[in-house]
Amino acid sequence: MFNNDNKTGGGIQKQQHIMTVALTLFEKYGYDKISVDRIVKESKTSKGSFYQHFPSKSSIFMMRFMEMDKSYVNIYSQVRLEHHLAIDRLEAFCLSVYTSIEKELGKELMRVIYSAAIIDQKHTFFTSEDRKLFKIILEIIEDGEKDGSLEEIISKKQFFQVIIQTLLGTIYYWGLQYDNQSLVEIGTPLIQQIVKSYK
Amino acid sequence: MFNNDNKTGGGIQKQQHIMTVALTLFEKYGYDKISVDRIVKESKTSKGSFYQHFPSKSSIFMMRFMEMDKSYVNIYSQVRLEHHLAIDRLEAFCLSVYTSIEKELGKELMRVIYSAAIIDQKHTFFTSEDRKLFKIILEIIEDGEKDGSLEEIISKKQFFQVIIQTLLGTIYYWGLQYDNQSLVEIGTPLIQQIVKSYK
DNA sequence: TCATAGACTAGACTGTAGTCTAATGATATA
């Protein structure tokens, strides 16, 4: 989706500038109240330039989302310190992910991403094997096979899919709600249920 | 979303006609290759008429989805015959729902619905308390408290949310995939995992 | 039977995401 390999220095700066302006506008007025024309106008650039740097309007949010994905590494290194068994790390990591998503990204961004990802084949990052989130979960599963806390699982791939469905289901459900129940609160029972049977 | 109380006979016929034509076109060419103008042209009507009967393009799929929801009652009555414990009924019902969705509705429809429901507040049916799906699941949970197979749950509401997240997560994950793994195949491990801890 | 309300129809119009083309700028190599 974002191949920045051939970008000039000015190009990267412009991309960052557009993104900052757009995120500020979205924050202030809401995603669907802000048109690409408005973003272009406020960041003093042009449509051509915008679509040089972003494949779609929603990809601005997707880029923010991708930045967040990187930070899961830090979140996990904290979780490693606090929990020794893989199974405990799995639960703690998922809940930390929920907290970060709600705090750093917010519901509107997640709605736009979840809406776009399932309809638009451009959003390949969402399911890309490169996602740190996926790598960390796979690592936990492998650790769990070694330390015995997840030795009962039938196959790594299958258990991985179970966890991803859990995360997607919780976040999607949270996105549907118009109350203020927090993501962690909504997601805790399901992940605990999964984890419980291995204890 | 669809309040047909004040429709005339001709109105209901026209709505049905437009829907039939649209679904045929979607089937043949794909949802995003068919414009509302095309639907209007092929069904020999007008934009004004189309939007009299449907609040949006995606609501054609939503209407199909709502029809399907009604049929869950039949699915569940079959499940009741085959399983006596509520916990077993829960598992069997979810898997039957997966089978029906894949067979009757298909992945493209589900993608459009899942994409629209999370972004568009018009799609209230998706989370409406009136959905047969929700009523059946609540009924199973209540039966489970009576027959003892679900007596360990902390609260009905919380367990209900766990099941809904499970269904949403599985279907959303399936919608993301571009391989041919079936929905039941993808969903079986997670629902079994949930159910396992009550056995 | 006539009047009224509101359901229905037609299609012109609007708003906006995304495309296209032509021109300009930067970088790398001969």
Place this chain on the structure above:
DNA sequence: TATATCATTAGACTACAGTCTAGTCTATGA
């Protein structure tokens, strides 16, 4: 330095979902 290549930019243009307005049809009930 000259030239080729490819990134970048501008903004006119296209496609299409959804709105609006003006007018017609239909059921009801006085």
